[in-house]
Amino acid sequence: MSCYNHSNPSTFLLMGIPGLEATHFWIAFPFCAMYVVALLGNFTLFFVITTEPSLHLPMYYFLCMLAGIDLVLTTSTVPKILSIFWFHSHEIGFECCVVQMFFIHSFSALESGVLLAMAFDRYVAICKPLRYIAILTNAVIAKIGLAVFVRGIGLMTPLTCMISRLPYCGPRVISHSYCEHMAVVKLACGDTMPNYVYGITAATFVVGSDSIFIAISYILILRAVLSLSSRDARLKSFSTCGSHVCVILVFYTPALFSFYTQRWGQNIPVHIHILLADLYLLVPPMLNPIIYGMKTKQIRGRVLRPFYPERSRLGFGPH
DSSP states (O other): OOBSTTSOOSEEEEOSSTTOGGGHHHHHHHHHHHHHHHHHHHHHHHHHHHHOGGGOSHHHHHHHHHHHHHHHHHHTTHHHHHHHHHHOOOEEEHHHHHHHHHHHHHHHHHHHHHHHHHHHHHHHHHHSGGGHHHHSOHHHHHHHHHHHHHHHHHHHHHHHHHHHTSOBBSOOEESSSSOOHHHHHTTBOSOOHHHHHHHHHHHHHHHHHHHHHHHHHHHHHHHHHHTOSOHHHHHHHHHHHHHHHHHHHHHHHHHHHHHHHHHHOTTSOHHHHHHHHHHHTTHHHHHHHHHHHHHOHHHHHHHHGGGOHHHHHTTOOOO
């Protein structure tokens, strides 16, 4: 096997879901439905929060960031996946592949950072309610958002630069539905150890540190909630945090599974791994607005207001 000029190939071929090629056409329908729900849900969330003055609060600013990130994550991958499944459009240019990889990994890191910021928001709201507005000012929220952005982009930019400098050999076929970092690295014929080491270090740093701080936040929240004397106050606090906990589980569970099986899950069938990796980019963006829309009274009321005009004029919102 020889490297062609030790340079980047002009194109790669994305396989889709190896082993399930015969069912690609039918798999695309639920994928498309989930994508449409994700687009509608996150656009609605973004629109409602930005246009409703009563929702201009720290928690909703973070939720707005989450919606924007989810829109980028899905739109950078799902249209290409659907074109593979429905139109057999397997080719992707090398530059497009690198750009897609950058968006997938950097915006996944951004989403993890925003989830940590939302956990901090819940901690301040429940453990330090009297100082909530003083602590989470607009300036502080802007600094948190900037820090999350710089960390995500800063950590993942070297990853894409390292990938673009590798020489590639022989087959250009990526055994995946999108340009995932390790799936592309496996096609290189140079020294890929720096890519392996940096990739796993960056991912472990982001997921490990964020999940640890989120866990600490919720331990402190749980301790504060259990010390409340009123049963109704405890239930209200649990309800307030419930939607965020659901979103955290929906994001981290498939993310960790996909990341670590790509490296050490040789006994897991390839089609199961790739299918779950695809769903990881679809299910959280689809469920996030649904979970928050159902659990958050203010958002639910604003979305349903056009359907209850009389009740809104009389001062009654949908319950």
